Amino acid sequence: MALNTRTNDRFTGTLPRTDAETASEAIPDDATLCVSGFGSVGYPKAVPLALAASGRDLELTIVSAGSAGDEIDTELVEADAIERRYSFVSRNAIRTAINEGDVAFSDRNVSSVGDEVQYGRLADPDVAVVEAVAVGEDWFVPSTSIGQTAAFVEAADRLIVEVNHAQPLELRDLHDVYRLGKPPEREPIPLTDPDERIGSPRIEFDPDKLEAVVESDRRDTPYSFRDPTAADRTIASNFVDFLREEVERSPVFDERITLQFGVGSLGNALMGELTELSSSDRDLVYYGEVVQDGLLDMLDDDLLSSASATSLALSEEGQQQLFDGIERYAEDMVLRPGDVSNSPALVDRFGVIAVNSAVEIDLYGNVNSTHVKGSRLINGIGGSGDFNRNAVLSICALPSTLSDGDISRIVPKTFHVDHTEHDVDIFVTEHGVADIRGCSPLERAELIIEQCADPSYRDDLREYLEAAAESSGHVPIDPKRAADW
Amino acid sequence: MALNTRTNDRFTGTLPRTDAETASEAIPDDATLCVSGFGSVGYPKAVPLALAASGRDLELTIVSAGSAGDEIDTELVEADAIERRYSFVSRNAIRTAINEGDVAFSDRNVSSVGDEVQYGRLADPDVAVVEAVAVGEDWFVPSTSIGQTAAFVEAADRLIVEVNHAQPLELRDLHDVYRLGKPPEREPIPLTDPDERIGSPRIEFDPDKLEAVVESDRRDTPYSFRDPTAADRTIASNFVDFLREEVERSPVFDERITLQFGVGSLGNALMGELTELSSSDRDLVYYGEVVQDGLLDMLDDDLLSSASATSLALSEEGQQQLFDGIERYAEDMVLRPGDVSNSPALVDRFGVIAVNSAVEIDLYGNVNSTHVKGSRLINGIGGSGDFNRNAVLSICALPSTLSDGDISRIVPKTFHVDHTEHDVDIFVTEHGVADIRGCSPLERAELIIEQCADPSYRDDLREYLEAAAESSGHVPIDPKRAADW
Numbered sequence: 001m002a003l004n005t006r007t008n009d010r011f012t013g014t015l016p017r018t019d020a021e022t023a024s025e026a027i028p029d030d031a032t033l034c035v036s037g038f039g040s041v042g043y044p045k046a047v048p049l050a051l052a053a054s055g056r057d058l059e060l061t062i063v064s065a066g067s068a069g070d071e072i073d074t075e076l077v078e079a080d081a082i083e084r085r086y087s088f089v090s091r092n093a094i095r096t097a098i099n100e101g102d103v104a105f106s107d108r109n110v111s112s113v114g115d116e117v118q119y120g121r122l123a124d125p126d127v128a129v130v131e132a133v134a135v136g137e138d139w140f141v142p143s144t145s146i147g148q149t150a151a152f153v154e155a156a157d158r159l160i161v162e163v164n165h166a167q168p169l170e171l172r173d174l175h176d177v178y179r180l181g182k183p184p185e186r187e188p189i190p191l192t193d194p195d196e197r198i199g200s201p202r203i204e205f206d207p208d209k210l211e212a213v214v215e216s217d218r219r220d221t222p223y224s225f226r227d228p229t230a231a232d233r234t235i236a237s238n239f240v241d242f243l244r245e246e247v248e249r250s251p252v253f254d255e256r257i258t259l260q261f262g263v264g265s266l267g268n269a270l271m272g273e274l275t276e277l278s279s280s281d282r283d284l285v286y287y288g289e290v291v292q293d294g295l296l297d298m299l300d301d302d303l304l305s306s307a308s309a310t311s312l313a314l315s316e317e318g319q320q321q322l323f324d325g326i327e328r329y330a331e332d333m334v335l336r337p338g339d340v341s342n343s344p345a346l347v348d349r350f351g352v353i354a355v356n357s358a359v360e361i362d363l364y365g366n367v368n369s370t371h372v373k374g375s376r377l378i379n380g381i382g383g384s385g386d387f388n389r390n391a392v393l394s395i396c397a398l399p400s401t402l403s404d405g406d407i408s409r410i411v412p413k414t415f416h417v418d419h420t421e422h423d424v425d426i427f428v429t430e431h432g433v434a435d436i437r438g439c440s441p442l443e444r445a446e447l448i449i450e451q452c453a454d455p456s457y458r459d460d461l462r463e464y465l466e467a468a469a470e471s472s473g474h475v476p477i478d479p480k481r482a483a484d485w
Numbered sequence: 486m487a488l489n490t491r492t493n494d495r496f497t498g499t500l501p502r503t504d505a506e507t508a509s510e511a512i513p514d515d516a517t518l519c520v521s522g523f524g525s526v527g528y529p530k531a532v533p534l535a536l537a538a539s540g541r542d543l544e545l546t547i548v549s550a551g552s553a554g555d556e557i558d559t560e561l562v563e564a565d566a567i568e569r570r571y572s573f574v575s576r577n578a579i580r581t582a583i584n585e586g587d588v589a590f591s592d593r594n595v596s597s598v599g600d601e602v603q604y605g606r607l608a609d610p611d612v613a614v615v616e617a618v619a620v621g622e623d624w625f626v627p628s629t630s631i632g633q634t635a636a637f638v639e640a641a642d643r644l645i646v647e648v649n650h651a652q653p654l655e656l657r658d659l660h661d662v663y664r665l666g667k668p669p670e671r672e673p674i675p676l677t678d679p680d681e682r683i684g685s686p687r688i689e690f691d692p693d694k695l696e697a698v699v700e701s702d703r704r705d706t707p708y709s710f711r712d713p714t715a716a717d718r719t720i721a722s723n724f725v726d727f728l729r730e731e732v733e734r735s736p737v738f739d740e741r742i743t744l745q746f747g748v749g750s751l752g753n754a755l756m757g758e759l760t761e762l763s764s765s766d767r768d769l770v771y772y773g774e775v776v777q778d779g780l781l782d783m784l785d786d787d788l789l790s791s792a793s794a795t796s797l798a799l800s801e802e803g804q805q806q807l808f809d810g811i812e813r814y815a816e817d818m819v820l821r822p823g824d825v826s827n828s829p830a831l832v833d834r835f836g837v838i839a840v841n842s843a844v845e846i847d848l849y850g851n852v853n854s855t856h857v858k859g860s861r862l863i864n865g866i867g868g869s870g871d872f873n874r875n876a877v878l879s880i881c882a883l884p885s886t887l888s889d890g891d892i893s894r895i896v897p898k899t900f901h902v903d904h905t906e907h908d909v910d911i912f913v914t915e916h917g918v919a920d921i922r923g924c925s926p927l928e929r930a931e932l933i934i935e936q937c938a939d940p941s942y943r944d945d946l947r948e949y950l951e952a953a954a955e956s957s958g959h960v961p962i963d964p965k966r967a968a969d970w
Contacts, residue, residue, distance in 0.1 A: 099958035183836025188673030345830030351668025376958035473584035473861035
């Protein structure tokens with residue numbers, strides 16, 4: 001675990017240290033920047049702010065594996081500096097710019113963004129700009145997230161490292177950086193247990209790439225989670241009732257239940273209910289992409305054996321709780337690169353139960369998790385596709401309506417599909433559970449209406465389905481009626 | 486490779502040999518049968534025919550990993566014996582029954598059908614009925630396909646083995662049966678090269694399950710491929726032009742190009758063009774799910790280093806060519822279980838280039854590969870999802886129109902999505918190549934119209950796109966106009 005190279009210095013060796021303004025001048029106006037950051041934490045802050053304040057006429061392409069914070073996705077947007085942005089966002093300014101067509105965006109799966117940059121054609125990065133808690137001449141230690149930073153650094157021509165004094169050096173205890181090889185010589189990831197460590201706390205780089213090392217002192221913007229609603233709590237209770245039966249039924253869960261949860265307030269509520277399951281003899285394990293507050297409490301209470309992720313999506317209190325006890329948490333918590341945390345092979349190997357939410361679902365079992373009315377981007381697909389597709393059991397949990405019941409989230413046909421009928425097994429709302437495994441399209445539609453839709457929308461949905469079934473084949477669909485919904 | 490247990494006998498040990506009629510009587514009227522077979526070959530024939538002729542009032546659920554032939558999907562359908570059918574079909578009778586709502590069908594990814602039966606809830610099999618070229622007290626050797634037969638046999642309560650004298654015993658030389666473990670103890674598949682062997686020619690089973698061994702003497706119905714059309718040849722030529730540049734660009738292809746092709750006449754035409762690429766210094770390797778005629782010729786001509794698949798989808802001549810030279814072909818050809826041939830982990834590890842076709846594609850990059858007008862099933866998704874999602878490069882190749890140009894296969898919005906915008910990188914038609922990597926939805930739509938649509942449909946598609954872009958956000962969509970298309 002590279003303990004022999006451990007040091008309490010944030011800077012080791014001869015480094016090209018400078019200030020953020022000077023470093024930012026090395027970035028061409030139309031550069032493609034790959035930035036660290038995932039779950040709006042662990043992203044560079046000083047260099048983006050310097051770029052935003054530069055008054056330059058910038059046309060940047062900015063690539064991150066997950067969401068970044070305001071220094072990138074608000075300040076640079078307001079400076080009109082971003083022309084393209086991949087592959088996930090969560091701030092209003094960038095979302096608006098994308099939806100208004102001012103910024104070109106492509107929505108990618110977390111697991112493959114690194115490969116798409118290194119071996120595909122998503123972007124050809126000029127500079128990688130990363131946040132670190134410590135740096136040497138050919139390595140740095142990431143801060144609160146790992147994401148696809150290692151792949152980005154390998155792909156970029158040059159590297160700027162921001163050492164953030166507001167991030168504790170002890171974050172290194174959480175990191176396990178394992179690098180995938182290049183296909184076709186890529187080896188299987190040698191991870192046999194979700195809490196195993198197979199890498200190092202450091203990301204290594206070609207020292208010739210190191211353009212600048214700068215300092216910053218800005219904390220990540222913490223998450224704020226709303227309290228669970230009554231609907232959230234009923235969804236959580238339906239979910240656990242279903243899971244209790246399922247873990248008895250399938251031999252995959254004889255000894256261990258390995259779960260992934262999508263980030264958000266509903267995710268936190270679902271986690272809260274899991275205490276119900278942990279009374280059993282089985283170990284509970286988290287193998288997902290973000291660590292949320294709920295997981296810290298479960299680790300504290302020994303309800304969870306271990307947690308593996310690529311990012312720390314914590315509230316202010318959660319952040320403090322973690323920072324105050326990093327050494328203790330590091331015994332059972334690991335942060336990994338996104339191509340390991342979200343690896344299709346590992347999600348399959350560990351028999352993960354994936355639990356994610358959606359904007360809306362349709363009667364055919366398709367899930368829209370990204371675009372309102374099929375058109376206006378919210379955040380992006382993130383890791384939901386990696387987990388939904390490869391999990392042994394894929395669960396989509398969502399409230400049946402939004403806007404106080406004025407809009408049904410269960411629609412005849414969603415016009416933006418992120419997860420197809422082949423990807424999701426179970427739908428859970430506050431009204432019940434639709435287990436669509438082995439169902440024909442018509443059976444699926446009936447189950448989703450009767451088990452998941454809000455009762456006030458069921459008649460309309462039934463009417464749609466009956467009309468569609470009269471005039472069509474295997475899949476009972478009526479595009480015109482669906483478009484009129 | 487179990488050579489010490491090699492025998493030229495088709496029957497070894499004490500076996501419950503009987504005739505198909507008697508064996509079929511052990512199958513309950515409402516049984517769930519898991520059958521061998523993939524690509525319409527290697528499926529059981531005598532027992533299904535006996536069931537079809539029995540006059541019994543059957544309500545069977547029949548599960549196969551790929552398509553079966555007429556003995557199952559015509560004869561049993563005409564006997565009104567099938568109530569449910571998973572997970573892929575290719576015969577008119579069963580297709581019609583599914584589209585008319587007489588048979589319930591669920592369309593699944595090849596890689597996961599085995600797990601869905603063993604660990605999920607797709608079906609709870611009573612009896613596995615398999616075709617073999619040889620059988621012992623606790624093993625059999627599959628015939629012309631492997632599919633998910635091993636998983637089915639493990640999951641079923643009982644087993645009926647059909648030894649088919651029309652299938653050469655030497656087929657055993659092609660088989661490499663490796664079994665995945667149960668999650669969460671599942672190990673990485675230890676395959677480091679596409680032509681490596683890691684298993685045995687036999688599928689093993691619990692001898693207590695063996696209900697009956699019967700004989701048959703019916704050949705698989707061979708494939709008939711049409712000659713490539715002019716459009717097929719232009720598509721193939723566009724495809725190879727694109728690929729020639731791409732393999733120079735990405736370091737993944739420095740030494741080897743590993744390809745998968747969907748089955749069909751277009752697939753054969755595309756393969757034919759590959760001779761263009763093999764003049765280079767790079768090895769060409771096939772890692773897919775079916776061996777088609779074209780691959781045999783390429784192996785003969787040393788244009789292809791090796792071929793790995795789960796089934797032999799050959800014409801009558803191709804079948805003869807293979808049977809006449811099995812020993813020679815076995816040096817460079819391997820048949821594997823479907824969860825190995827289509828493994829997401831291996832498709833990623835080997836840097837596979839996936840090439841599949843579609844019923845239609847839309848301006849957003851979504852692919853419908855299964856349902857005409859989003860409703861009438863053709864065959865099923867098969868392995869296209871496994872390859873499209875996990876390949877380092879995913880290519881969808883299709884003619885831009887059908888019915889002599891009366892119908893555009895490029896539509897504003899497809900109402901059945903099998904592969905989302907996250908899955909496919911490149912579209913190829915006879916008009917050109919749209920490389921949509923890194924493109925925003927609007928850019929994707931423009932590229933697909935200008936590069937791939939038939940010129941006679943471009944104005945209409947442009948008009949749709951302009952109207953949609955006016956009234957919407959990130960994804961320029963107009964559901965009502967799309968439904969009117």
